[in-house]
Amino acid sequence: MVPSPKTVRKAVFPVGGLGTRFLPATKAQPKEMLPVVDKPLVHYAVEEARAAGIEQFIFVTGRGKAAIADHFDVSYELKHQLSTRSKEAEVIEDWLPDPGQVCFTRQQEPLGLGHAVWCARHLVGDEPFAVLLADDLMLGEPPCMRQMVDAYSRVGGNLVCVENVAPAFTSRYGILDVAGEDGRLVRARGIVEKPKPSRAPSTLGVVGRYILHPGIFNVLENVERGTGGEIQLTDGLLAMTGTVPFHGLRCDARRFDCGDKAGFVVANVAVALEREDIRDYVREQLEALIGAPRSTRKAAG
Ligand code: UTP
Numbered sequence: 001m002v003p004s005p006k007t008v009r010k011a012v013f014p015v016g017g018l019g020t021r022f023l024p025a026t027k028a029q030p031k032e033m034l035p036v037v038d039k040p041l042v043h044y045a046v047e048e049a050r051a052a053g054i055e056q057f058i059f060v061t062g063r064g065k066a067a068i069a070d071h072f073d074v075s076y077e078l079k080h081q082l083s084t085r086s087k088e089a090e091v092i093e094d095w096l097p098d099p100g101q102v103c104f105t106r107q108q109e110p111l112g113l114g115h116a117v118w119c120a121r122h123l124v125g126d127e128p129f130a131v132l133l134a135d136d137l138m139l140g141e142p143p144c145m146r147q148m149v150d151a152y153s154r155v156g157g158n159l160v161c162v163e164n165v166a167p168a169f170t171s172r173y174g175i176l177d178v179a180g181e182d183g184r185l186v187r188a189r190g191i192v193e194k195p196k197p198s199r200a201p202s203t204l205g206v207v208g209r210y211i212l213h214p215g216i217f218n219v220l221e222n223v224e225r226g227t228g229g230e231i232q233l234t235d236g237l238l239a240m241t242g243t244v245p246f247h248g249l250r251c252d253a254r255r256f257d258c259g260d261k262a263g264f265v266v267a268n269v270a271v272a273l274e275r276e277d278i279r280d281y282v283r284e285q286l287e288a289l290i291g292a293p294r295s296t297r298k299a300a301g
Pocket of ligand 1: 015016017018019021022031032060107109110111112133134135259
């Protein structure tokens with residue numbers, strides 16, 4: 001069946017970055033495999049994509065990222081050892097994508113997010129596709145990418161997930177130049193990569209979810225290297241402004257910036273407080289830690 005021009009079937013997961021902000025934890029393991037409670041970040045992202053109707057999961061990896069491919073494969077050793085304990089067997093493979101639904105390509109050199117996305121061009125082909133950055137953990141219902149796909153079916157073009165950022169932090173994000181707003185949807189006339197607060201056209205920062213028009217591949221092929229010698233996705237989006245619709249969507253979801261140590265710790269606490277099996281104990285320990293005078297703080301129990 002030929003997909004409608006606004007059907008999103010494929011998702012790209014750029015996981016080729018070095019994760020330097022998380023060293024030494026990321027020296028020998030991918031940042032995207034860091035667990036929030038008991039699931040790796042990239043696993044949450046794949047679940048979110050699947051809930052949005054995505055059928056093909058494309059990982060753009062790099063050196064030292066083999067654990068990601070193993071995670072989305074059958075583990076014969078574990079399966080063998082757990083075969084009689086069905087609850088754990090469920091945990092290791094009930095969620096596995098079907099054979100052939102997952103594919104991998106290598107970025108070879110971490111030359112930026114735009115470059116990572118461009119590396120997926122042959123696997124995506126000529127159709128719109130989602131991009132999910134696993135280190136932005138998005139918790140919402142319906143899941144964030146589902147909200148994006150629904151909005152995309154109305155607007156097409158390029159759609160980015162946005163949130164209001166503190167004015168002092170505009171220099172950490174791609175910031176939208178807003179042309180108009182319609183509820184959660186924002187029409188953009190441009191985007192600026194990491195502007196100083198005084199130069200930011202708004203405080204709407206792009207976070208790690210995108211649905212992109214396949215025309216972005218040609219554009220990325222030709223954009224100049226930007227900040228830090230990297231090929232920025234923002235530059236590709238800017239170059240396409242005016243050629244296809246460009247919107248931001250304020251998703252109804254809570255974002256945890258797990259590429260940052262503090263954000264990662266907060267994500268673990270937030271998810272733990274939602275888990276029935278551990279939340280009471282975690283809450284009790286947190287209250288003890290926070291409630292105790294600074295000099296006498298120690299784990300309760
Ligand atoms: P980040 O900039 O947060 O990741 O990119 P990083 O470069 O790995 O982290 P630090 O700053 O050194 O700590 C967001 C996502 O894009 C991927 C990363 O793997 C991460 O999932 N990425 C980034 C690539 O796939 N390739 C790149 O060249 C850069």
